Amino acid sequence: MNSVPPRPAPVGRGKKVSVAVHAATLAELVERGYAALTVDGVAQRAGVHKTTVYRRWKDKESLVVDALSDQSAMDVPIPDTGSVETDLRELARSLVRMMTGPTGGALLAAMFSGGADVPGIAQARRQIFDDRFRRAEPVVVRAVERGQLPADTDPPQLLKALAAPVYFRLLVTGEPIDEGTADHAAEITLAAARAGVLGEGRS
Amino acid sequence: MNSVPPRPAPVGRGKKVSVAVHAATLAELVERGYAALTVDGVAQRAGVHKTTVYRRWKDKESLVVDALSDQSAMDVPIPDTGSVETDLRELARSLVRMMTGPTGGALLAAMFSGGADVPGIAQARRQIFDDRFRRAEPVVVRAVERGQLPADTDPPQLLKALAAPVYFRLLVTGEPIDEGTADHAAEITLAAARAGVLGEGRS
DNA sequence: TCTCATTGCAACTTTGAGTCGCGATACAGT
DNA sequence: ACTGTATCGCGACTCAAAGTTGCAATGAGA
Numbered sequence: 001m002n003s004v005p006p007r008p009a010p011v012g013r014g015k016k017v018s019v020a021v022h023a024a025t026l027a028e029l030v031e032r033g034y035a036a037l038t039v040d041g042v043a044q045r046a047g048v049h050k051t052t053v054y055r056r057w058k059d060k061e062s063l064v065v066d067a068l069s070d071q072s073a074m075d076v077p078i079p080d081t082g083s084v085e086t087d088l089r090e091l092a093r094s095l096v097r098m099m100t101g102p103t104g105g106a107l108l109a110a111m112f113s114g115g116a117d118v119p120g121i122a123q124a125r126r127q128i129f130d131d132r133f134r135r136a137e138p139v140v141v142r143a144v145e146r147g148q149l150p151a152d153t154d155p156p157q158l159l160k161a162l163a164a165p166v167y168f169r170l171l172v173t174g175e176p177i178d179e180g181t182a183d184h185a186a187e188i189t190l191a192a193a194r195a196g197v198l199g200e201g202r203s
Numbered sequence: 204m205n206s207v208p209p210r211p212a213p214v215g216r217g218k219k220v221s222v223a224v225h226a227a228t229l230a231e232l233v234e235r236g237y238a239a240l241t242v243d244g245v246a247q248r249a250g251v252h253k254t255t256v257y258r259r260w261k262d263k264e265s266l267v268v269d270a271l272s273d274q275s276a277m278d279v280p281i282p283d284t285g286s287v288e289t290d291l292r293e294l295a296r297s298l299v300r301m302m303t304g305p306t307g308g309a310l311l312a313a314m315f316s317g318g319a320d321v322p323g324i325a326q327a328r329r330q331i332f333d334d335r336f337r338r339a340e341p342v343v344v345r346a347v348e349r350g351q352l353p354a355d356t357d358p359p360q361l362l363k364a365l366a367a368p369v370y371f372r373l374l375v376t377g378e379p380i381d382e383g384t385a386d387h388a389a390e391i392t393l394a395a396a397r398a399g400v401l402g403e404g405r406s
Numbered sequence: 407t408c409t410c411a412t413t414g415c416a417a418c419t420t421t422g423a424g425t426c427g428c429g430a431t432a433c434a435g436t
Numbered sequence: 437a438c439t440g441t442a443t444c445g446c447g448a449c450t451c452a453a454a455g456t457t458g459c460a461a462t463g464a465g466a
């Protein structure tokens with residue numbers, strides 16, 4: 001009967017607003033970066049009033065974190081070619097593609113270009129990476145099963161070794177990133193794995 | 204005769220002020236990070252008025268970049284133990300030590316936690332790394348001469364491979380950094396170098 | 407000692423974060 | 437179609453920090 005349903009449909013017209021603000025946040029993030037992003041700017045781009053944004057999100061940080069979390073559900077194709085070399089190369093290349101694409105740009109901009117010390121953003125970032133690594137683990141597991149890698153190879157560790165050179169370029173040296181970067185990272189990781197230094201129980 | 208020397212001694216009592224502001228900037232950087240750093244806060248800590256800071260530095264960015272450049276002349280001990288394993292491990296460990304120390308903390312805070320997209324800071328960062336890599340190159344050169352590494356091993360590339368895992372932890376995954384991290388990075392790099400994937404002409 | 411550059415000081419403008427109250431409106435259930 | 441309520445628009449507000457300006461005070465060098 002539900003004499004008085006507390007919140008049968010609490011989302012009124014807010015759904016569309018939410019979507020618009022999300023999109024606007026990502027867009028502003030790409031164009032201006034986190035530091036130069038203004039809530040008013042996001043609101044105007046979304047065709048919404050500033051107050052409305054503040055009614056839905058606590059502050060600038062929450063707004064960006066939320067927009068990021070939404071975007072974190074990006075589909076990462078998990079290669080399965082039967083060869084570790086090819087699989088790792090593909091994995092690295094899709095990472096590069098993500099980074100250089102417009103969507104990835106927003107993510108990276110927020111996560112590293114200004115929001116690095118904001119607790120919420122740091123946490124969201126970690127969550128995104130955990131998720132991504134977990135989904136890529138099968139690639140390593142399969143390689144071990146095929147006998148192409150040492151039995152004690154630790155999947156997360158291998159995946160981190162794979163991603164590290166790419167991020168190093170992006171964040172530290174600022175060198176351009178392309179397929180060659182990905183292929184090189186795959187080579188390094190493969191050599192390390194075969195040498196048995198990506199085993200469990202290592203830091 | 205110099206009837207009217209343009210600027211015989213332009214630095215009046217400003218020298219001490221400059222030093223104090225520099226120190227204060229670094230200190231505030233460590234405590235609050237780049238984003239939360241206020242010029243007024245720096246000025247007060249330096250025992251100087253805000254206006255004075257603005258008279259010497261164009262804005263917040265210039266102030267931080269300048270303080271950073273000063274600090275960039277940190278001495279990196281270059282190991283020479285006769286063994287690549289030990290040398291690389293030492294190199295990585297001193298990087299970790301630098302990162303976890305108070306001085307390194309200021310650098311990292313400014314370079315990545317908020318100032319990543321500020322052009323001046325990005326440039327200063329690149330310069331610092333170039334310098335650091337150049338000074339460490341002899342380690343690789345010596346190892347090649349000793350026949351411990353393939354002849355075509357590219358020093359900068361090896362050093363980047365060495366640093367990448369450490370920075371990845373610091374900036375991306377946020378995992379704690381210690382000696383184990385350094386040792387692991389050295390192992391990975393060594394395996395890659397021996398496999399010949401750190402040669403010249405690779406991206 | 408004398409002088410001029412440098413500093414201290416206070417008041418000012420601007421910009422963006424975040425808040426509040428009120429009136430307008432779109433959607434839900436009937 | 438009608439009505440009630442939650443949501444939204446709007447403007448005005450506080451607050452903090454960036455950056456500027458004019459003037460008075462002072463310290464270091466000739």
